[in-house]
Amino acid sequence: MKLPGSWLRDFAAVPADVTAVAAKFASCGFAVDGIEGDVLDLDVTANRPDCLSVIGLAREAATAFDVALKDPAADAATNDAPAGSAPIKVSLADAGCGRYALAVADVKIGPAPAWIADRLIAAGVRPINNVVDITNYVMLELGQPMHAFDAARLAGPEIHVRRARAAEKLTTLDGVERTLDETMLVIADRDRAVALAGVMGGATSEVSAGTSRIALESAWFRPQIVRTMSRKLGLKTEASARFERGADISLPVRALRRALALLQESGAGTASGGVTDVYPRPAETKRLRLRRARIARLLGQSVPDGDVERLLPHLGFGLTANAEGWDVTVPSFRVDVAREADLIEEVGRHWGLDRVPATFPELRTMPGVRDAGVTDGRLVRRLLCGAGVQEAVTFTFMESGWAAPFAPAEQIVAIANPLSEKFGVLRPSLLPGLIDSVAYSRRRESADVRLFEVGAVFAPAAEGQHVGWALVGSRGEHWSGSAGDLGFPDTRGLAELVASAFGVTAEFSPDDRLTWLVNGRRARVSSGGKTLGWVGQSAVQRGVPDGDVIWAGELDLVTLRTLRGATTRAIAALPRFPSIVRDLSIVVEDRLPAADVRATIRANAPSMLVSVREFDRYQGKGVADGHVSLSMRLTFRDGERTLTDADVQPAVDEIVAALARAHNAVLRGKS
Numbered sequence: 001m002k003l004p005g006s007w008l009r010d011f012a013a014v015p016a017d018v019t020a021v022a023a024k025f026a027s028c029g030f031a032v033d034g035i036e037g038d039v040l041d042l043d044v045t046a047n048r049p050d051c052l053s054v055i056g057l058a059r060e061a062a063t064a065f066d067v068a069l070k071d072p073a074a075d076a077a078t079n080d081a082p083a084g085s086a087p088i089k090v091s092l093a094d095a096g097c098g099r100y101a102l103a104v105a106d107v108k109i110g111p112a113p114a115w116i117a118d119r120l121i122a123a124g125v126r127p128i129n130n131v132v133d134i135t136n137y138v139m140l141e142l143g144q145p146m147h148a149f150d151a152a153r154l155a156g157p158e159i160h161v162r163r164a165r166a167a168e169k170l171t172t173l174d175g176v177e178r179t180l181d182e183t184m185l186v187i188a189d190r191d192r193a194v195a196l197a198g199v200m201g202g203a204t205s206e207v208s209a210g211t212s213r214i215a216l217e218s219a220w221f222r223p224q225i226v227r228t229m230s231r232k233l234g235l236k237t238e239a240s241a242r243f244e245r246g247a248d249i250s251l252p253v254r255a256l257r258r259a260l261a262l263l264q265e266s267g268a269g270t271a272s273g274g275v276t277d278v279y280p281r282p283a284e285t286k287r288l289r290l291r292r293a294r295i296a297r298l299l300g301q302s303v304p305d306g307d308v309e310r311l312l313p314h315l316g317f318g319l320t321a322n323a324e325g326w327d328v329t330v331p332s333f334r335v336d337v338a339r340e341a342d343l344i345e346e347v348g349r350h351w352g353l354d355r356v357p358a359t360f361p362e363l364r365t366m367p368g369v370r371d372a373g374v375t376d377g378r379l380v381r382r383l384l385c386g387a388g389v390q391e392a393v394t395f396t397f398m399e400s401g402w403a404a405p406f407a408p409a410e411q412i413v414a415i416a417n418p419l420s421e422k423f424g425v426l427r428p429s430l431l432p433g434l435i436d437s438v439a440y441s442r443r444r445e446s447a448d449v450r451l452f453e454v455g456a457v458f459a460p461a462a463e464g465q466h467v468g469w470a471l472v473g474s475r476g477e478h479w480s481g482s483a484g485d486l487g488f489p490d491t492r493g494l495a496e497l498v499a500s501a502f503g504v505t506a507e508f509s510p511d512d513r514l515t516w517l518v519n520g521r522r523a524r525v526s527s528g529g530k531t532l533g534w535v536g537q538s539a540v541q542r543g544v545p546d547g548d549v550i551w552a553g554e555l556d557l558v559t560l561r562t563l564r565g566a567t568t569r570a571i572a573a574l575p576r577f578p579s580i581v582r583d584l585s586i587v588v589e590d591r592l593p594a595a596d597v598r599a600t601i602r603a604n605a606p607s608m609l610v611s612v613r614e615f616d617r618y619q620g621k622g623v624a625d626g627h628v629s630l631s632m633r634l635t636f637r638d639g640e641r642t643l644t645d646a647d648v649q650p651a652v653d654e655i656v657a658a659l660a661r662a663h664n665a666v667l668r669g670k671s
Contacts, residue, residue: 049336050333094162105270105271108268156191160189178235248332290343298348380501436542465557517536575637577637580648581636586656
């Protein structure tokens with residue numbers, strides 16, 4: 001919220017130096033987004049609707065500086081309004097409206113006084129005319145949204161707060177005709193809806209240059225109803241932002257009298273008739289117990305009684321001392337205070353959390369059993385961070401069009417009331433969000449990007465926990481030269497690393513169903529016949545430069561958990577005897593997975609073969625079309641003696657023969 005310093009100083013004698021004021025707000029837990037001249041820009045969290053007003057922020061500032069809170073709004077609202085009720089009858093047909101106040105005034109439409117317009121502009125609100133500007137002024141000053149109807153354009157001298165009828169139409173002030181349903185709350189005259197309760201007024205009763213009489217509304221609506229309407233209609237306003245967080249139910253009449261006083265003071269109009277206040281079920285005052293021992297327990301430090309008795313009344317709370325501490329009356333504008341811990345937070349914020357010593361609290365109960373998903377998530381995060389991959393956190397919501405490449409339509413979960421089209425479905429995979437993050441990094445000239453995420457993915461049947469990663473660029477630079485570009489072995493290696501942490505051996509095989517990956521550069525990851533996930537080169541890369549290659553992978557942590565095996569590793573002494581290495585270059589069909597070649601070698605080798613890995617792949621001159629030269633490095637060792645060429649050669653010959661039988665492999669250079 002933008003807070004003009006001059007307006008704040010009307011309510012509290014704070015320093016004229018807004019930098020000092022900003023520092024105090026920051027010490028009390030408010031985020032200061034910026035300072036422009038005499039205007040503070042404060043980030044008010046959703047649990048503090050009372051601070052979406054000048055008086056709410058002034059109350060915080062007065063407490064922080066230990067000065068009295070003035071209330072010129074209250075002084076101005078004490079003018080003698082006409083007795084009786086407004087000449088318009090009000091009825092509440094739905095409990096979604098807990099209080100409705102109304103007054104009628106004769107007005108002359110024109111520009112608002114400069115001092116009102118200037119403050120509205122400083123607070124980021126565009127002036128319109130004196131009546132609308134005064135309603136906006138009161139909303140910013142006290143936190144109570146208001147609305148003015150052109151009384152002559154209302155059908156009959158009556159206002160009804162009711163649910164909308166099925167398919168009822170209403171054109172709102174933004175010129176959009178909206179179709180309503182029975183879940184929505186409206187303000188209606190005798191014939192039709194004229195406003196969306198707590199969200200926006202209707203065009204049919206809008207105040208215009210020809211308006212001479214207004215019906216001025218000041219009401220309280222249930223937060224859940226306003227929030228649901230706002231989201232269903234995709235309509236966010238200053239009024240809805242306050243009502244959906246929880247407005248002050250004691251404020252409507254006071255705000256209405258303040259607006260009438262400003263109309264009279266500015267020469268814009270005078271009240272005609274009294275104020276109607278329909279308040280069928282007055283709210284009960286909330287009372288809480290605050291204990292000294294509990295303050296010391298939660299803050300880790302005792303707070304002197306005098307400080308508690310100074311701070312809480314400054315913030316609007318009523319205190320009555322008792323043997324253990326105090327009985328506290330919670331003001332109606334503090335909708336966020338519901339328990340003793342909330343009161344202790346208020347004491348701590350203004351007493352000074354910097355005065356609380358850095359000590360661990362005493363543990364009185366045994367820690368609960370940690371959820372397996374949390375434990376495994378932390379394990380995987382440590383593992384991948386150690387491998388040089390950075391963690392990303394992306395939205396679980398996404399566009400339906402962006403989700404389409406990663407799952408069939410029937411497997412995509414749509415959101416019934418999305419915040420916007422951009423957040424229309426739940427993600428079926430972690431890869432779309434990671435690709436967006438890679439694109440963001442690449443646009444900011446990050447050449448080598450390695451990201452992973454541990455998070456939830458969604459299908460109609462269930463929610464799962466996955467780990468996914470996306471890699472772009474090189475393996476790294478060194479003064480001696482580049483380590484080369486990232487490739488399939490890197491994404492495969494991460495899959496093997498994660499699987500090994502669960503004691504699972506990952507197996508890789510081609511799978512044509514992985515349509516979001518490049519054909520020939522994709523593989524399904526499995527173990528014991530159960531699918532774990534996939535690895536490969538992404539075929540979709542929205543926002544990523546065309547020349548980039550994204551190597552990605554995703555594994556199902558829930559399935560890995562069910563397959564969890566022994567993760568302890570036997571400790572063995574370093575080998576006493578040297579090894580013998582043999583390199584084989586064989587020509588095979590390029591469709592043959594290297595994993596099949598390795599499996600054949602191991603199945604036909606003696607126990608002295610301790611390692612087999614491919615170190616080169618070549619296609620080109622000297623190799624027939626549709627074939628590839630694959631170079632394998634075989635390492636032989638015996639734990640009891642030194643091997644000789646005579647020991648190893650028979651094993652190599654048998655391996656070559658087995659490769660020829662199983663895969664029609666030919667040694668490179670032999671026909």
